[in-house]
Amino acid sequence: MQLLKDKIRKDAKIIEDRIVKVDGFLNHQLDITLFNEIGKEFKRRFSSKQVTKIVTLETSGIAIASIVAQYFNCVPVVFAKKHAGLNMNQDVYEAKVYSYTKDQEYTIKISREFLDPNDKVLIIDDFLASGSALMGLINLLSQSGAEISGAGIVIEKSFQGGRKLVNETGIQLESLAIIDSIKDGQVYFVTR
């Protein structure tokens, strides 16, 4: 998605040729116009799939998933919680996820009442790197019996191995910007 790649080249901050910081438009300040374009693009890529629910992960996926849902007939969004409050239902599906940016293992949870075997779920998330978050969500969704219609990622860092894990599941994976490498503060995208 050219618009997104241009935005990353222009506004992302590269730290130690390893971290792509997109706080300015994707996960602290949110560019709602860009998110609408992202929604249209995911709709185009998953146009043949049935989607009854969009599932994402707290925190960065929530805003993107909510805007994207508008392009899939405003289906409900369910986000897996990392920081469950005292009021959270104890009857949950859960899975372990390791966060590299926080150097911490989380248990992600979704209340059982919000997923069932009739659901056809599109997973949306901001980043794919090692695949830990996405594989955690896939594991959690498998427990519910829901069908996974696909996984839509905004930015993929291809050199961290996540795609290989997802491909083994057979799930359609669509990333809107795939970073091949980072060198001297410059981002190089995979061209397709």
Place this chain on the structure above:
Amino acid sequence: MQLLKDKIRKDAKIIEDRIVKVDGFLNHQLDITLFNEIGKEFKRRFSSKQVTKIVTLETSGIAIASIVAQYFNCVPVVFAKKHAGLNMNQDVYEAKVYSYTKDQEYTIKISREFLDPNDKVLIIDDFLASGSALMGLINLLSQSGAEISGAGIVIEKSFQGGRKLVNETGIQLESLAIIDSIKDGQVYFVTR
């Protein structure tokens, strides 16, 4: 807002006549159609105000704020972080907030680069109860010199005192459903 009150009466779970659990449509599973109606209603109530940015608080405010932004010319949304990652900028505005549902004090943070004195900010959040979260956001925003155009709340629990604190600041406060009391599992709204 009648649609919202009906939804609360129909789908909220009342716990110990104290907690209004809206996991089914507001803060775990998200009703995107309802969020669009909420966006229209906030636009109506703040139609006379200039808004250059919408600010909310991690986690539950993010999805609502993102949809609401579409009714304010897709202005950027900035959310205050409760769980800052290792990559977060250290140059932040911050304030203390006490969460009753998690029984925990948080420091909420927004990077200085995303707020400036030219901003006219609409605050959006899911709940107003004691006012701790909203007063924390107001405190944080005041540090930036940004003008606060108003505060839009989805559900207010009027019996927990938050409104009084906000009124003392002179900021326009609009809550779409104001709960007067809860008795025997029934919610009673303030009628205006």
